[in-house]
Amino acid sequence: MSVTLQDIESARQRIKGAIYHSPPPYSLSLSKLCGCDIYCKLDHLQMTGSFKERGARNKLMQLDETQRKAGVIAASAGNHALGLAYHGQLLSIPVTVVMPKWAPLVKVSNCRSFGANVILHGESFDEARQLATSLSQERGLLYVNGFDDPDIIAGQGTMGLEILEDVPDVNVVIVPIGGGGLIAGVGTAIKALKPNVRVIGVESTAAPTMAVSLEKGRVTHVDTKPTLADGLAVAQVGQLCFEIAKKVVDEIILVDEAEIARAILRLLELEKMLVEGAGAVTLAAAWRTDFDLTGKKVVLILSGGNIDVTVLSHSLERGLVADGRLCRITAHISDRPGGLAQLAKVIASTGASIKEVTHDRAFSPADINRVNVVCIIETRDFDHLREVQAALTAANISFESNHQSSAP
Numbered sequence: 574m575s576v577t578l579q580d581i582e583s584a585r586q587r588i589k590g591a592i593y594h595s596p597p598p599y600s601l602s603l604s605k606l607c608g609c610d611i612y613c614k615l616d617h618l619q620m621t622g623s624f625k626e627r628g629a630r631n632k633l634m635q636l637d638e639t640q641r642k643a644g645v646i647a648a649s650a651g652n653h654a655l656g657l658a659y660h661g662q663l664l665s666i667p668v669t670v671v672m673p674k675w676a677p678l679v680k681v682s683n684c685r686s687f688g689a690n691v692i693l694h695g696e697s698f699d700e701a702r703q704l705a706t707s708l709s710q711e712r713g714l715l716y717v718n719g720f721d722d723p724d725i726i727a728g729q730g731t732m733g734l735e736i737l738e739d740v741p742d743v744n745v746v747i748v749p750i751g752g753g754g755l756i757a758g759v760g761t762a763i764k765a766l767k768p769n770v771r772v773i774g775v776e777s778t779a780a781p782t783m784a785v786s787l788e789k790g791r792v793t794h795v796d797t798k799p800t801l802a803d804g805l806a807v808a809q810v811g812q813l814c815f816e817i818a819k820k821v822v823d824e825i826i827l828v829d830e831a832e833i834a835r836a837i838l839r840l841l842e843l844e845k846m847l848v849e850g851a852g853a854v855t856l857a858a859a860w861r862t863d864f865d866l867t868g869k870k871v872v873l874i875l876s877g878g879n880i881d882v883t884v885l886s887h888s889l890e891r892g893l894v895a896d897g898r899l900c901r902i903t904a905h906i907s908d909r910p911g912g913l914a915q916l917a918k919v920i921a922s923t924g925a926s927i928k929e930v931t932h933d934r935a936f937s938p939a940d941i942n943r944v945n946v947v948c949i950i951e952t953r954d955f956d957h958l959r960e961v962q963a964a965l966t967a968a969n970i971s972f973e974s975n976h977q978s979s980a981p
Contacts, residue, residue: 617878629656631728651680653719658689720754721811730758753814760821804851838892897955
């Protein structure tokens with residue numbers, strides 16, 4: 574079993590008119606940030622907010638009449654479920670999806686709005702998949718794998734065709750990796766037409782599933798950890814995806830939670846784009862200082878935009894921290910009148926802004942005349958933060974900071 578360029582081209586004809594041909598505009602701001610020419614493939618602008626519609630539509634269009642009447646079932650952290658639910662509704666095909674209990678609320682709500690039967694089960698994608706597989710046998714439903722299916726992979730590969738048409742002189746395409754279906758499809762299309770284009774995959778350090786599998790030479794189960802890139806939190810890549818990835822992926826980059834948070838923040842600030850963690854990882858990879866893309870034309874696939882507002886809030890705050898723009902300082906000051914005023918005066922003299930102040934007497938030093946004061950402060954960047962730290966030191970105020978010696 575494999576996926577060919579012909580499969581992808583056929584998928585494109587099959588889904589034409591139902592899937593948005595998302596643009597890949599040039600970004601001056603991100604190009605300056607990354608030191609190369611950055612183009613963003615805006616697939617988070619699909620109707621359901623992610624690229625998953627491509628494979629879902631291609632799969633559903635090929636069901637026979639019996640399968641269409643019975644319906645399909647899938648396990649998904651959200652985006653695959655949304656794609657199936659939306660296009661299942663358009664094609665009058667019943668859809669049942671099993672989602673982990675931690676699936677973002679926005680994805681669960683939208684799925685139900687498209688008429689899908691949503692079942693919340695398990696603490697991991699793996700547990701959701703096991704129930705979905707069991708129900709497919711009990712109820713006679715076709716199980717649609719979110720990535721390890723040739724029709725799904727071919728559908729995702731249509732994005733590769735669009736990229737080569739819209740940015741014909743592209744040098745590098747950076748692709749998020751969850752189960753592996755997107756990079757398998759996009760990589761197949763690109764390598765078949767322009768083999769010199771580098772295909773780089775990105776995973777979260779919390780779920781390095783493809784990286785570990787390629788290193789070991791076989792599909793390997795990984796115990797994933799919670800991540801802002803929840804759409805990539807798949808414990809095991811697909812077997813077919815893995816076999817294809819071995820041929821079409823040139824390199825895999827792992828990014829941590831701080832890098833993902835900064836990327837979400839930058840996309841919102843510089844591009845006015847709301848992108849979920851699983852999509853923002855491509856910018857996080859291109860932004861890496863140890864990853865030289867100088868002089869290259871680079872397409873970042875922004876694969877999804879379905880981020881829960883609570884997760885967004887946490888992501889932005891973490892992004893500000895990772896950016897050196899939000900800092901927690903615990904200062905040890907006199908508990909007598911004027912102690913707090915002096916601390917505030919020193920911080921204000923640097924131009925930093927105090928967001929929160931908390932007195933901690935219960936866990937302060939043994940000297941009852943001194944108190945710990947926890948300050949959350951806003952700064953411009955790491956250089957500004959170092960100015961604040963230097964001013965506190967010069968004023969003989971002892972302190973600890975979550976960025977005591979940090980610099981990007």
